[in-house]
């Protein structure tokens with residue numbers, strides 16, 4: 001049985017529906033990342049689970065108990081915010097024990113819990129420090145300890161790392177992931193950052209316009225996007241509309257009886273640039289002309305024109321502007337969708353692996 005079980009949830013503001021038919025089963029100790037473009041409903045979903053946004057239909061269960069209509073304060077769910085939301089006039093210990101005080105946990109027991117949590121988040125000896133004296137990363141760890149102090153059934157994190165600078169963010173995300181594995185809390189995390197979602201989550205839910213478009217392991221979402229939206233959102237942002245091979249666009253895939261119009265997606269990093277040749281190879285081969293190149297550190301990103309299509313391809317070598325090239329994408333790096341149904345035709349399914 002799933003620990004957090006969301007069934008056919010529809011929720012929104014007033015008579016405006018934002019979330020449509022959300023089905024999500026989260027196992028105990030699992031971390032699910034909610035990914036999606038701005039406005040797709042990630043925060044609304046967290047708020048609906050917490051009881052801050054009313055449910056229009058559907059059900060939410062935790063550990064077998066229905067909580068759909070329970071007010072927020074009677075749900076044992078805590079939230080960690082991007083802004084930390086710590087009390088600036090309180091010490092670290094007072095912040096962490098705040099929820100314990102509200103729940104009238106005896107002082108000695110609360111104190112022990114605070115010390116245990118400080119040790120877990122590597123802030124031993126900081127109990128009397130003012131939170132305003134702490135760094136961003138330390139404040140976020142205190143916010144996490146405060147949320148965990150009351151032993152919530154579910155922890156929800158709304159962009160918890162986005163106020164941190166890039167370097168601290170990298171280390172805090174690994175700390176958070178390690179803590180989640182060690183303590184085994186069940187959590188939902190909202191992030192804009194795909195890499196963060198892939199690194200931290202056990203599974204990722206990609207949302208589009210209030211619906212879960214795909215739910216899967218980080219590898220599934222990245223390597224086998226099930227819709228053009230997920231492919232594009234996960235970085236395969238080159239798209240070619242294909243119906244039949246032409247001299248400049250050749251598709252050569254095993255088992256491919258292409259009778260329908262296809263949308264072919266691929267990542268810039270998966271494309272190889274070569275000098276033009278007559279060699280026939282498996283995969284997609286497009287001839288074009290380099291229009292621009294930009295140095296990215298490890299490689300150059302090239303902008304290539306093929307007819308009226310603009311494509312991007314990465315290469316360690318910097319190809320001169322105006323050179324004629326052949327862009328090649330191997331079969332495993334192509335994400336193939338039927339333009340009409342937006343699904344991968346069965347005959348192409350074995351191709352998409354990368």
Ligand SMILES: Nc1ncnc2c1ncn2[C@@H]1O[C@H](COP(=O)(O)OP(=O)(O)OP(=O)(O)O)[C@@H](O)[C@H]1O
Nearest residue numbers: 013016018036037038039040041042043044045192
């Ligand atoms: N209090 C509100 N009243 C009415 N509509 C709202 C309210 N809050 C959010 N919305 C609308 O709900 C939709 C989803 O917003 P939400 O904040 O859940 O998206 P999000 O995916 O978290 O976006 P972001 O990544 O920008 O934070 C948006 O169209 C937004 O305008």
